[in-house]
Amino acid sequence: MAEIKEEKLEKYLTPVRKILERYEKKEHYLIPVLQEAQEEYGYLPEEVLKEVASGLDLSLSQVYGVVTFYSQFHQEPRGKNIIRVCMGTACHVRGGDKVLEALKDELNVDSGETTEDLKFTLESVACVGACGLAPVMMVNDNTHGRLTPEKIPEILAKYS
């Protein structure tokens, strides 16, 4: 039983090992390695962090410290589509909070949460730098601007 588990874990860790192979054992590669690993796994589970720590010759606590410091890194599974609602100044004065409310209602999750079917993760971010189109949200790498609460269902439908 234990053996099968180990085999599964081995297979699970192959991608992160491949990533590590491409980097020298240097501390300053920690963030790029974590970024690539997260791209691969969608989030950073404990097993992956342990592998990164031993792969770069760092302590797990140091890796954990970096992962929890930067808002880009996640230790929980995430949705297939990531929605980032801009809460920057320009969006704030043009009604970004109403857009966020509309998304919360539509998806039935709070900010920072993922829908049960793992389709969407809803986040609010400080500024995506597209203030000319305020209020704005990003779904994955696509920017949607000049939003109103009424436009939300239509946009979400494109991604589900």
Place this chain on the structure above:
Amino acid sequence: MKETIYRSHVLVCTGTGCVSSGSKNIKMALEDELAAKDLSDEIKIVETGCHGFCEKGPIMIVYPEGVFYCQVESEDVAEIVEEHLLKGRIVDRLLFKEPFTEENIPSYSDIDFYKKQKRIVLANCGRIDPEDINEYIALGGYEAVGKALTKMTPQEVIDEVKKAGLRGRGGGGFPTGLKWQFARNSDSEKKYVICNADEGDPGAFMDRSLLEGDPHRVIEGMMTAAYAIGADEGYVYVRAEYPLAIRRLEKAIKQAEEYGLLGEDIFGSGFNFKLHIKKGAGAFVCGEETALMASIEGKRGMPRPRPPYPAVSGLWGKPTNINNVETLGNIPYIIKEGSEAFSSIGTEGSKGTKVFALTGKINNTGLVEVPMGTTLREVIFDIGGGLQEGKKYKAVQTGGPSGGCIPEEYLDLPIDYDSLLEVGAMMGSGGMVVMDEGTCMVDVARFFLNFTQSESCGKCTPCREGTKRMLEILNRICEGEGEEGDIELLEDLGQHIKDTALCGLGQTAPNPVLSTIHYFRNEYEAHIYENKCPAGVCKELAAAYVIDESSCVGCGQCVKVCPVDAISGKPKETYVIDAETCISCGACADRCPVDAISQG
């Protein structure tokens, strides 16, 4: 190889703003249409970076005439090809209309938004294809660094930058030449240059646009800096939230390497330079230079006390020079045109131009570059086209979370580093958010503090605890629980945090609160003593909405949007809002086609 000569160039903006307004589809439609009309050999489509006028995107400019089309849709493309490109007739309905005169303006250079600008840093943005190094070179690109490497000594380069009077565009305004001198004076085998592209101020996007629209200019600036201080390696630290900027920069670096502009023995001068990109991981504090270096080293991005300054001990303990994107974007101009050309622009203490990101409740949102010393009124009303819906100006917020709000009485203030500081704001990276009478200044202060508080790295106590306490007080005031003494407490706490925090983030975090108290104390007092939010923004204090019977047309749209079913009535008659049920969300007022709904 024979170059095809085209009779017309159609520039399609593919900056982030226009792409999200659909410019990629327009480009495809244009390709199809040109192919269908057999014009592909005569007319060239050029994908450019940001024109700055994001509000009116997608933007298309047709040369040689320089006709500016805005808010173009895919369906319009056939008409543009048929009318303009085939028959030579301008498509009037797609031209830009000045907000006040309603006049159609065909030519790019005649639009008020562009006419009053002076573009040095953004000179190529929107004019060239940022993914083609040849277009940058054709406009004189890499000439400056060529001149520096072959005809000038490093000290001469530094002297030129010093004489130009260039100051850091990232916020602090430290003289760039002096910064370079410090790094040059540090004795070391290994030195680094870093470009700080961790643009995190909410409301600022000039670095993004420059990297997307003219990446080679930034590379050229970095090369010059490296040569001047004696570095052979550089990093661009850019936010991961800017995928397009990263992609264009990667491409630009690759092209520069292929052309021998990056690498070994550049221009046969013996100067070597290697350039890397580091993606940020989402921490605002990494815009602070010591935190940024910690992040490149793979650590938590926390600032450390200075001295030692990075020029003495920076990245991996080596002397390091860090400049902001826009600062570096000025360097090629200074070297090529000379320090006098640069210093003839601007004011006594602030030379050259500054790029501002003009946003908020203004007609012409976008990116503008003006000489230092231009007044706020010129930027907001002449270039920005004034406030939306003719509303009344209340304040402009400059400098992002480190800056302050400037009221109407200072609209004629010439903008430079020192004048802004004098009125309690600051240049910051150049965000300018315009606010009208519908903006609550307490809410704005709370918004910024909420931002800095959540981005505080937690290392020093004044910032970690102090901003949290200030935010608690502001929350209380906005919720109608404000007490006597709260304003004085905010002032006191704010001053202490300014004096004692470790880095720039903490030292400037109280500014938005202190400046709004200074200029809009009456709004704070109204919240606390009268339980009223004058702008009607703070929900707990807001009065219920009422429908004006005489203007209501009975369309019933308000009923549909009311989230709490507070509105009753019959179609074609007058509707009424039940004040008890109304939660003052304002959805009905936003929807009402005849503006019959307002706060009672």
